[in-house]
Amino acid sequence: MLIIECPYCGKRTEDEFGYGGQAHVPYPEDPHALSDAQWAQYLFYRDNPKGSYRERWVHSAGCRKWFNAVRDTRTYEITSTYLGAGS
Amino acid sequence: MSQRDLPQHPKFLWHNPEPARHYDAIIVGGGGHGLATAYYLAKNHGITRVAVLERGWLAGGNMARNTTIIRSNYLWDESAAMYETSLKLWEGLENELDYEIFFSQRGVLNLAHTLQDVRESVRRVEANRLNGIDAEWVDPQQVKELCPIINIGQEIRYPVMGATYQARAGIAKHDWVAWAYARRASEMGVDLIQNCEVQGFVMDGDKVTGVKTNRGTIYSDKVGLAAAGHTSVLTQLAGFRVPIQSHPLQALVSELHDIIHPTVVMSNHVHVYVSQAHKGELVMGAGVDPYNGYGQRGSFHIIEQQMSAAVELFPAFARAHLLRTWGGIVDVTLDASPIMGLTPVQGMYVNCGWGTGGFKAVPGAGTAFAHTIAHDEPHPLNEPFALDRFETGALIDEHGASAVAH
Numbered sequence: 001m002l003i004i005e006c007p008y009c010g011k012r013t014e015d016e017f018g019y020g021g022q023a024h025v026p027y028p029e030d031p032h033a034l035s036d037a038q039w040a041q042y043l044f045y046r047d048n049p050k051g052s053y054r055e056r057w058v059h060s061a062g063c064r065k066w067f068n069a070v071r072d073t074r075t076y077e078i079t080s081t082y083l084g085a086g087s
Numbered sequence: 088m089s090q091r092d093l094p095q096h097p098k099f100l101w102h103n104p105e106p107a108r109h110y111d112a113i114i115v116g117g118g119g120h121g122l123a124t125a126y127y128l129a130k131n132h133g134i135t136r137v138a139v140l141e142r143g144w145l146a147g148g149n150m151a152r153n154t155t156i157i158r159s160n161y162l163w164d165e166s167a168a169m170y171e172t173s174l175k176l177w178e179g180l181e182n183e184l185d186y187e188i189f190f191s192q193r194g195v196l197n198l199a200h201t202l203q204d205v206r207e208s209v210r211r212v213e214a215n216r217l218n219g220i221d222a223e224w225v226d227p228q229q230v231k232e233l234c235p236i237i238n239i240g241q242e243i244r245y246p247v248m249g250a251t252y253q254a255r256a257g258i259a260k261h262d263w264v265a266w267a268y269a270r271r272a273s274e275m276g277v278d279l280i281q282n283c284e285v286q287g288f289v290m291d292g293d294k295v296t297g298v299k300t301n302r303g304t305i306y307s308d309k310v311g312l313a314a315a316g317h318t319s320v321l322t323q324l325a326g327f328r329v330p331i332q333s334h335p336l337q338a339l340v341s342e343l344h345d346i347i348h349p350t351v352v353m354s355n356h357v358h359v360y361v362s363q364a365h366k367g368e369l370v371m372g373a374g375v376d377p378y379n380g381y382g383q384r385g386s387f388h389i390i391e392q393q394m395s396a397a398v399e400l401f402p403a404f405a406r407a408h409l410l411r412t413w414g415g416i417v418d419v420t421l422d423a424s425p426i427m428g429l430t431p432v433q434g435m436y437v438n439c440g441w442g443t444g445g446f447k448a449v450p451g452a453g454t455a456f457a458h459t460i461a462h463d464e465p466h467p468l469n470e471p472f473a474l475d476r477f478e479t480g481a482l483i484d485e486h487g488a489s490a491v492a493h
Contacts, residue, residue, distance in 0.1 A: 001386045019377035040478040044330040044421045048319040050381045
């Protein structure tokens with residue numbers, strides 16, 4: 001089980017958290033200007049690296065706030081958590 | 088259950104050649120899908136100068152880590168066609184490949200625990216029947232008759248309200264399926280090359296002309312990717328993305344027991360699935376771990392959740408010992424359906440995104456992918472599963488609909 005450090009509550013076990021996928025995916029500034037291909041990229045395409053990954057977590061069973069984490073998808077080691085866009 | 092003859096040891100089943108410099112087609116990924124694709128390329132299309140490149144050992148990835156369930160009770164027409172084609176091929180596979188695979192059509196129950204489950208299940212039964220797939224709705228007493236050790240009492244948190252039943256569904260011995268395909272492909276001239284990691288691609292403009300590996304550069308103007316959870320790592324090397332997220336999926340087996348569990352039982356709602364292997368282990372699994380990962384391991388609390396659901400449904404399991412657990416890396420798409428077809432790179436084809444359900448599709452997907460590679464156009468079976476459906480919006484949303492959550 002992962003031990004995740006919520007920036008608000010401190011270290012807690014993974015089962016208190018929900019996963020939100022890739023971090024730093026901004027909503028398009030002008031959605032009407034996007035082509036179907038660009039819209040598909042926004043909706044369905046996310047990075048899927050084998051290595052360091054910036055991702056969203058929510059402390060569902062705690063403060064219920066969203067934050068970001070940097071985690072290695074090979075080792076599952078979380079090197080940092082931080083408040084990011086939308087937090 | 089009668090003891091049947093065991094097949095030969097795998098090391099006698101295929102050649103281990105050095106890679107040649109040029110092939111008519113290269114398949115990246117020596118799992119079930121890659122081996123089946125190579126076999127059908129040779130058998131159906133006469134293309135035998137084929138190399139299957141495997142980073143580790145043959146069928147050592149998800150093919151070695153799945154729970155071997157075979158069924159075709161999918162909701163949507165496109166999926167039903169793919170999985171039913173596969174099931175029909177499974178039904179003749181031991182004869183076709185002349186090899187024991189312990190294909191056992193013991194049936195699958197997909198349990199319903201809520202009124203919404205019941206409605207969705209009955210709808211799926213009717214959808215299956217319209218597609219010519221055997222399916223029936225069974226009440227709790229019939230569930231008990233099909234699987235006597237199941238608890239249909241009202242005292243548990245989510246009592247069994249009924250189930251869908253597909254009698255033709257079943258299980259097979261996954262390793263032997265892979266070895267059977269490998270043996271036949273090798274006999275027909277396919278080179279199966281293990282310990283061969285793809286490190287890049289040779290391109291001529293927007294065409295692929297070869298594959299760079301740790302065993303040298305191997306040339307071909309047809310390259311099929313069948314690398315499951317690692318497909319997006321490969322497509323990144325080729326300069327394009329696929330809408331896939333790779334997740335750990337855990338499974339486990341108990342110690343050996345007498346044969347007590349005569350069918351396959353799956354529950355989407357409390358989320359566990361169970362069958363009993365031929366030797367007697369209880370084989371169990373559930374959904375994917377939530378986060379992205381390539382670690383081929385998971386977390387104990389996921390196992391704990393599976394076990395609490397399993398013990399409520401099967402009180403007899405409470406005294407069973409866990410023998411081993413493992414994780415596979417599954418490639419999940421946003422509509423929970425696979426991606427198979429052409430890519431932005433000419434001559435490169437992709438077969439991925441099977442999520443938690445790739446094993447059952449091996450024969451049908453291999454047939455369709457071989458056709459796609461041979462003719463540079465999709466087979467009717469995989470035409471709906473093209474990469475461009477994410478742009479056109481023609482998604483095939485099997486989330487939950489296929490009787491399992493991804």
